[in-house]
Structures are given as structure tokens and as C-alpha cells.
Amino acid sequence: MDTPLDFLAQAEAELAAADYDESATGVDRRQFMFFSLVAAAASTFGAQAAGAQGTMARASGIGSLTGGASQPPQPPQVAPVALGNGEAPAMQFMPYPGGTGALMERVVREKGAAAFTRTPHAVEKWSGVVPTNPDDLAFLPAHRISALIKARKITSRQITDIYLARIEKLNPTLNFVVTLLASQARAEADAADAEIAAGKYRGPLHGVPYGIKDLFAVKGVPTSWGSADFKDQIADTDSEVVVRLRDAGAVLLAKLATGLFAQNDWWFGGRTNNPWNTNIGSSGSSTGPGSATAAGCVAFSIGTETQGSIVSPAIRNGISALRPTYGRVSRHGGMVLAWSMDRVGPMCRTVEDCAMVFSVLHGVDEKDSSTVTMPFQFDRHLKLASLRIGVDPAAPKELVDKLRELGMNPKAIGARPTVAGGQGALGVESAAAFDFFVQRKAKEMGLDLNTIFDTPRTGNAPFGNHVGSLPKGVEAGATNPMAGADWNPRFVGARSSRGFEFMQGQRRRMLLVAKWGEFMKELDLFIAGPNADVGANAQTGHPCTVLPYKFDVPQFGGGGGGGGANAATPAPVYKAQPICGVITGNLYNDDLILSVAHQFQKSTDHHTKRPAL
Numbered sequence: 001m002d003t004p005l006d007f008l009a010q011a012e013a014e015l016a017a018a019d020y021d022e023s024a025t026g027v028d029r030r031q032f033m034f035f036s037l038v039a040a041a042a043s044t045f046g047a048q049a050a051g052a053q054g055t056m057a058r059a060s061g062i063g064s065l066t067g068g069a070s071q072p073p074q075p076p077q078v079a080p081v082a083l084g085n086g087e088a089p090a091m092q093f094m095p096y097p098g099g100t101g102a103l104m105e106r107v108v109r110e111k112g113a114a115a116f117t118r119t120p121h122a123v124e125k126w127s128g129v130v131p132t133n134p135d136d137l138a139f140l141p142a143h144r145i146s147a148l149i150k151a152r153k154i155t156s157r158q159i160t161d162i163y164l165a166r167i168e169k170l171n172p173t174l175n176f177v178v179t180l181l182a183s184q185a186r187a188e189a190d191a192a193d194a195e196i197a198a199g200k201y202r203g204p205l206h207g208v209p210y211g212i213k214d215l216f217a218v219k220g221v222p223t224s225w226g227s228a229d230f231k232d233q234i235a236d237t238d239s240e241v242v243v244r245l246r247d248a249g250a251v252l253l254a255k256l257a258t259g260l261f262a263q264n265d266w267w268f269g270g271r272t273n274n275p276w277n278t279n280i281g282s283s284g285s286s287t288g289p290g291s292a293t294a295a296g297c298v299a300f301s302i303g304t305e306t307q308g309s310i311v312s313p314a315i316r317n318g319i320s321a322l323r324p325t326y327g328r329v330s331r332h333g334g335m336v337l338a339w340s341m342d343r344v345g346p347m348c349r350t351v352e353d354c355a356m357v358f359s360v361l362h363g364v365d366e367k368d369s370s371t372v373t374m375p376f377q378f379d380r381h382l383k384l385a386s387l388r389i390g391v392d393p394a395a396p397k398e399l400v401d402k403l404r405e406l407g408m409n410p411k412a413i414g415a416r417p418t419v420a421g422g423q424g425a426l427g428v429e430s431a432a433a434f435d436f437f438v439q440r441k442a443k444e445m446g447l448d449l450n451t452i453f454d455t456p457r458t459g460n461a462p463f464g465n466h467v468g469s470l471p472k473g474v475e476a477g478a479t480n481p482m483a484g485a486d487w488n489p490r491f492v493g494a495r496s497s498r499g500f501e502f503m504q505g506q507r508r509r510m511l512l513v514a515k516w517g518e519f520m521k522e523l524d525l526f527i528a529g530p531n532a533d534v535g536a537n538a539q540t541g542h543p544c545t546v547l548p549y550k551f552d553v554p555q556f557g558g559g560g561g562g563g564g565a566n567a568a569t570p571a572p573v574y575k576a577q578p579i580c581g582v583i584t585g586n587l588y589n590d591d592l593i594l595s596v597a598h599q600f601q602k603s604t605d606h607h608t609k610r611p612a613l
Contacts, residue, residue: 082436083435083436084436085335085336085433085434085436085437086336086433088336088339088368088369089339089432091340092339092340092369092370093326093339093340093341093370093541094327094370095325095326095327095513095540095541095542095587096517096587096588097510097513097514097517100372103372103374103588107374107375111375115375116373116374116375118359118363118373118376119359119376119377120203120204120359121143121203121204121355121356121359121360121378122204123143123146123147123150123204123356124143124147124380125147125151126144126147126148126150126151126153130148130153130154134162134165134166135296135610137154137158137159137162138159138162138163138166138296138297139296139349139608139610140299141348141349141350141352141353142208142210142299142300142348142349142350142353142356142357143204143350143352143353143356145159145208145299146204146205146206146207146208146356149192149196149206149207149208150196150201150204150206152196152197155189155193155207156188156189156190156192156193156196156206156207156208156209156251157186157189157190157193159189159207159208159209159299160185160186160188160189160209160251160253161186163209163253163297163298163299164180164182164185164186164253166295166296166297167180167253167254167292167297170275170295170297170613171297173273173278173613174272174273174275174278174282174291174292174295174613175257175269175270175271175272175273175291176211176256176257176272176282176287176288176289176291176292176295176297177211177254177255177256177257177288177292178214178222178224178254178255178256178257178258178267178269178288179214179221179222179224179254179255180253180254181218181221181252181253181254181255182253184252185209185251185252185253185254188246188251188252189207189209189251192206192207192249192251193207195249202247202248202249203248203249203360204248204356204359205245205248205249205250205356205357205360206248206249206250207249207250207251208249208250208251208299208300209250209251209252209253209298209299210245210250210251210252210253210298210299210300210301210302210357211252211253211254211255211256211288211289211292211293211297211298211301211302212241212242212245212252212254212255212256212289212301212302213255213256213257213258213285213286213288213289213301213302213303213304214226214255214256214257214258214288215258215262215304215334215335216239216241216242216255216302216333216334216335217235217237217238217239217242217333217334218235218238218239218242218252218255219235219236219237219238220234220235220236221234221235221255222234222255223235223255223335224255224258224267224268225258225260225261225262225335226257226258226259226260226261226262226263226266226267226268226285227260227261227267227268228268229437229441231268235333237333238333239332239333239334240330240331240332240333240365240367240368241302241329241330241333241334241344241361242333244330244360244361245302245360245361248360250360253297253298254292254298256288256289256291256292256298256301257269257272257287257288257291258284258285258286258287258288258304259284259285259287259309261335261337261434261491262284262285262304262306262309262335262337263284263285264281264283264284264285264287265281265282265283265284265285265287265313266281266284267287272284272287272288272291273291274291274294274316274317274577275291275294275295275317275611275613276294276317276318276554276575276576276577276578276611277554277572277574277575277577279572279573280316280556280572280574281316282294282313282316282317283312283313283315283316283317284309284312284313285304285309285313286301286303286304286305286309286310286313286314286347287313288301289301289302289303289313289347290303290313290314290316290317290319290347291313291317293317293319293347293348293349294317294318294319294349294611295611295613296610299353300346300347300348300349300353300354300357301346301347301348302344302345302346302347302357302361303321303344303345303346303347304331304334304342304343304344304345305323305342305343305345305538306337306338306341306342306343306426306538307341307426307534307535307538308531308534308535308538310322310323310343310345310347310546311323311530311531311534311544311546311582312531312534313347314347314546314580315530315531315546315580315582316556318548318577318578318579318580318609319347319348319349319546319548319578319580319607320347320348320349320350320351320353320354320545320546320547320548320597320601320607321345321346321347321348321354321545321546322345322346322351322354322355322358322543322544322545322546322590322593322594323343323345323537323543323544323545323546324343324344324345324358324362324543324590325374325541325542325543325585325587325588325589325590326341326343326370326541327370327371327372327541328343328362328363328371328372328374328543328588328590329343329344329345329358329361329362329371330344330361330365330367330368330371331343331344331368331370332365332367332368336429336433337426337429337430337433338425338426338429338430338433339370339429339433340370340425340429341425341426341429341538341539344361345358346358346361349607350598350601350607351545351547351594351597351598351601352378352380352594352598352601354545354594355378355591355594355595355598358376358590358594359376359378362374362376362590374588375588375591376590376591377591378591378594378595378598379591379595380595380598380602382592382595382596382598382599383407384403384406384407384408384409384596384599385407385408385409387408387524387525387592387596388411388522388523388524388525389403389408389409389410389411389523389524389525389526389527389596390410390411390412390413390523390525390526390527391410391411391412391413391526391527392413392414392526392527392528392529392532393412394528394529394532395527395528395529395581396527396529396530396549396550396579396581398549398550399527399547399549399581399600400527402549402600402603402604403527403596403599403600406599406600406603408596411522411523413523413526413528416516416519416528416532416533416536417512417515417516417518417519417536418512418515418536419508419509419511419512419515420508421504421505421508425502425505425506425509425539426538427493427494427497428494428497428502430491430494431491431492431493431494431495431497434491435491435495437491438491438492438495449495509539512536512539512540513539513540513541516536516540516542520542520586520587523586524585524586524589524592525583525584525585525586525589525592525593525596526583526584527581527582527583527584528582528584529582530546530580530581530582531582532582533582533584537584541587542584542585542586542587543584543585543587543588543589543590543593544582544583544584544585544593545582545583545585545593545594545597546580546581546582547580547581547583547597547600547601547607548578548579548580548581548606548607548609549579549580549581549600549604549606550578550579550606551576551577551578551579551606551609552576552577552579553574553575553576553577554574554576554577554579556572556574557571577609577611578606578607578609579606583596583597
């Protein structure tokens with residue numbers, strides 16, 4: 001036997017057998033269980049296997065169970081395998097309450113196996129006069145740029161050069177580019193034009209320029225995660241979303257800013273700004289994608305969300321976006337913040353753009369075991385009366401009134417389900433994902449992680465009662481003891497979380513998932529306040545789409561973007577911009593929420609407004 005637990009397993013089996021053998025002799029059952037716990041605890045905290053077994057044998061006479069034979073010498077302990085940011089845990093989150101198997105069986109039963117066949121997005125043909133003004137072309141929706149390229153009315157190189165010129169002009173003000181890929185983009189655009197001229201059309205993204213959040217690996221290009229510590233990190237492979245977009249013929253213009261480690265709109269290059277109101281940040285953490293898309297510097301962009309990082313910058317910048325159902329897009333090659341919560345989605349000028357991009361991105365990837373393939377059928381002519389649409393009293397009146405006018409039969413809904421204690425995954429998962437970084441920074445700063453994170457602790461400070469062991473220059477009791485060193489408190493405090501508490505929290509999370517399943521049972525989608533369900537849906541995995549529903553002076557409040565404004569700082573004066581609402585769907589109803597939002601956008605023009613830059 002190799003470990004104390006192996007020994008215990010055999011001993012317990014033999015003891016169980018002894019219950020049925022009146023002639024068996026050996027250790028008292030209660031005494032055995034006590035020493036079982038001692039040995040298990042010793043193993044958990046790194047005691048030598050041989051020492052643990054010897055302790056049990058000497059204290060309990062347990063050797064009689066094995067005929068008094070001596071234990072073989074134990075192999076030397078081997079250090080645990082080193083982990084970086086990306087290695088996934090054995091446990092995977094599945095948002096459908098019945099599990100993947102039940103989901104697949106239900107869909108096949110209701111829609112047939114053919115529903116899983118990917119349907120390419122069909123771009124409507126271009127009609128009318130082609131814009132000649134570069135700004136007019138730059139602000140076209142991505143699906144209209146696609147139509148022009150397909151019809152050979154413009155070239156990929158032409159629109160690529162327009163975007164590169166706008167980036168050069170506007171980035172000094174907006175600060176959304178981390179790495180500009182101008183030469184590579186021109187080469188990709190030229191290659192796309194050559195293929196299209198030769199009749200090798202790859203689909204609606206062929207030749208369409210885009211930007212990607214700087215959390216995703218691009219081979220040979222820096223991927224900074226928003227941190228100065230990683231600004232020179234070079235990937236030797238491509239992330240899956242980059243591969244899929246490249247295979248579809250899309251042209252990558254730039255790696256776009258992410259807030260530091262996917263938090264807010266500040267990164268090592270400063271703050272990324274809102275193009276409508278440059279006196280505030282563009283929110284985050286998909287801050288660069290939000291700003292660049294709203295400023296007409298890319299046709300579309302790719303963002304990520306763990307807990308609001310697509311929704312918030314989309315709202316702040318007045319654009320359209322999709323936060324998909326959890327598991328619909330591969331995260332492979334992207335920075336991990338929380339395996340059970342991270343999602344990837346398109347950030348665009350229209351919801352049809354989101355549908356066009358998502359039609360390429362979604363589906364199973366064996367490199368990301370959370371992924372599933374589910375039907376996706378964007379419907380430009382969807383009849384709203386055919387859907388079960390809930391409306392919360394806090395839903396934007398303008399959005400609800402227009403959809404009602406277009407045929408929606410709203411169903412009043414109340415508060416969404418909650419389960420106390422059903423959260424907490426983010427802190428623990430992100431601490432695990434960034435343990436390699438915390439260990440490195442602790443060594444650089446002379447911190448002893450074995451003592452700092454001991455219990456008990458008081459207050460909310462990550463270092464608790466052990467502030468005396470902090471190095472000089474780290475403020476005692478600080479909520480951010482890593483300040484100035486690109487640390488993140490959530491990577492530190494959660495290190496002391498108990499595995500038992502984490503597991504209980506995840507059990508309660510599944511209760512929350514089940515309650516949301518019941519709540520959504522009679523709904524296809526619902527409309528509520530813009531940010532009402534971001535936290536809950538981070539836990540449950542439900543999708544939503546963001547869309548502008550009016551043009552007005554925003555009520556963001558404060559300085560925005562983590563700029564450090566205090567109570568004495570006057571609130572910024574805002575200019576009018578698109579104001580966004582959110583439509584939340586039942587699980588895997590990504591196509592329905594986009595189709596509903598499209599009906600609204602066909603009848604309004606809020607999404608066509610441009611910032612004055």
C-alpha cells in the first residue's frame with residue numbers, strides 16, 4: 001500500500017468483513033475510526049505516509065489485521081505538479097439542471113437530431129448606393145460590411161485600412177489598443193481579397209476586420225491580461241476563438257484592452273475611455289472591445305464575461321452584445337478567471353452582427369470540456385406573439401412599449417429566485433487559477449504564504465491577524481495588500497477558504513440553478529432592469545443580449561471606471577448617448593433573444609448613432 005489512505009481502505013474492508021466473522025479479533029471499532037481520522041488528517045496536511053501508518057499501528061495494534069506483517073518501505077514524496085492559469089479542475093459546471101445527457105435527449109426528442117447541424121448565417125444582399133465616406137463605411141454594421149465585401153463592392157483591404165487609420169487617430173484619446181497588428185491585418189485582408197476574387201468565399205466573416213480582448217492567446221503576439229507583469233507574455237499557440245475566426249476569414253486588427261486581470265477598465269496602459277463621454281472610463285473588463293466598437297474602429301469585437309464584463313461595457317458604450325449561455329463558446333487559450341463562470345461573446349453595433357459572429361464561434365471544442373453544441377437559428381422575421389416573454393416592473397418602458405407594438409404579449413413577472421450562500425465560486429476559482437502568480441509575487445515581496453493565510457482572521461482584510469508578518473511598505477489591514485504590484489485581492493483572500501465551505505456553496509448554487517429552472521419553465525425570455533440579474537446569471541449561466549433602446553443623457557453616476565473619485569469630487573457632466581436595456585433568455589435561447597432584439601432594432605435607429613470624435 002502506498003499511502004495511509006490506501007492502508008485505511010484495506011483495513012476498513014477487513015474490519016467490515018470482521019463484522020460478519022464472530023471469530024475475528026482485532027481493534028475496537030470506535031478506536032479504529034478515531035485513528036482512521038487521525039491518519040487521514042495527517043495525510044491531508046502532508047505527513048509522511050510511513051509515519052502515519054506507523055502511528056496507527058503502534059497506537060492501535062492494527063498490525064493484527066494483517067497478520068503482524070511489517071509495512072514495506074514507502075517511496076519518497078514527490079512535489080505536486082506545477083500548475084499555471086489554464087489547467088481545468090476535474091469538476092465541471094453544467095447549467096442545465098438535469099445535466100448534459102438529459103438536455104441532449106430533450107432537444108433530440110423535441111427538434112430532432114438535425115437541429116444540431118450548424119446553420120451558416122445568411123447575409124442579406126447589399127442594395128442601394130455604396131457609401132464613399134470612410135466614416136460612413138466604418139460605422140456600418142458588420143453584416144453590412146460583410147455584404148459589401150461578398151458583392152465585391154468594397155475590398156477587405158479597403159475597410160481594414162479605414163479602421164487602421166481610425167485607430168491611429170482615436171486611440172490616443174480612447175486608449176483601447178494594447179497591441180496593434182497592422183502589418184498582419186493588411187496581409188490577412190489581402191489574402192481574403194485574393195480568395196474571394198478566386199471564388200473561394202468562406203462565409204459572412206470573410207474579410208471582415210475585428211478586435212479581440214487581450215485575454216486571448218494569439219501565436220507570436222503578447223497577451224498581457226491587462227497586467228504589466230504579463231505584458232511581454234508571448235503565446236506559442238492560438239486560442240480557439242482566434243482559430244475559428246481565422247478559419248472563417250475574419251481579419252484581426254488588434255488585441256484590445258482588458259481591465260487588470262479582467263477587472264474594470266484600468267490596465268497597465270491606463271484607463272480606456274468611453275467614446276461618447278471621454279471623461280469617464282468605458283467600464284470593464286471588456287473595456288477595449290466596448291470602446292473600439294462604439295468608436296467605429298473595428299467591425300466587431302470579442303469580449304468575455306465572468307460577472308458582468310460583457311454586459312457592463314456594452315451598456316456603458318451604448319452598443320449591442322451577447323453574453324451567451326455558459327458552455328456555448330470555447331474558452332481554450334483564454335485567461336481563466338473562473339472555470340465554472342467564464343464566457344466568451346461578441347460585442348457589436350447591432351444584434352444581427354452578434355448573431356453572425358456567434359454562428360461561427362459556438363459549438364463543442366474538445367479542448368474545453370464545458371462546451372456543448374446546441375441549435376442556433378437566428379430568425380429575422382420572428383413573430384413576437386409566438387413567444388412567452390416576461391416583463392419586470394423595472395423594465396425600460398420604451399423597450400417594452402415598442403416590443404408590445406410589434407406584437408409582444410408580455411407576461412408580468414416578479415423577483416427572480418435567490419438562494420442564500422449559493423455563490424462564492426469566483427474568489428476560490430480565481431485564487432486557484434492565479435496561485436502560480438501569487439506564489440511568484442509573494443516570493444518577490446518576501447511574504448510567507450504559509451503564515452499569512454493561517455486562521456483565525458478578523459475583519460475583511462485578506463491578511464487578517466497576520467499583518468505583522470507583512471513586508472515593509474504593505475499597509476497593515478489594507479484591503480489590497482498587493483497595491484502597486486498588480487496583485488488582486490481576490491487572488492489572495494480566497495486562499496484560506498475551506499474546501500468544505502466551497503463545496504457547500506456549490507451545492508447551494510445547484511439549488512439556485514434548479515430554482516431558476518422552475519422560474520423560467522413558462523418563459524422563453526424576460527426583460528428587467530439593465531443590471532438586475534448579472535450576479536445571479538453568473539451563477540446560473542443564462543444568456544442575455546444588450547441593446548440600445550433610447551438616446552439620452554446617461555445616469556451612470558460617479559466617476560466611472562474605477563478612477564478613484566471620492567465623495568468630494570463632482571459627478572461628471574455627461575453628453576447624450578445610446579441607453580441600453582437587457583433581454584435575458586432561458587438556457588440556450590441565445591437565438592431567440594437575438595431575434596427579439598433584432599425586431600426592435602429593425603424599427604428603431606438608436607443603434608445607428610455615432611459619437612462625435
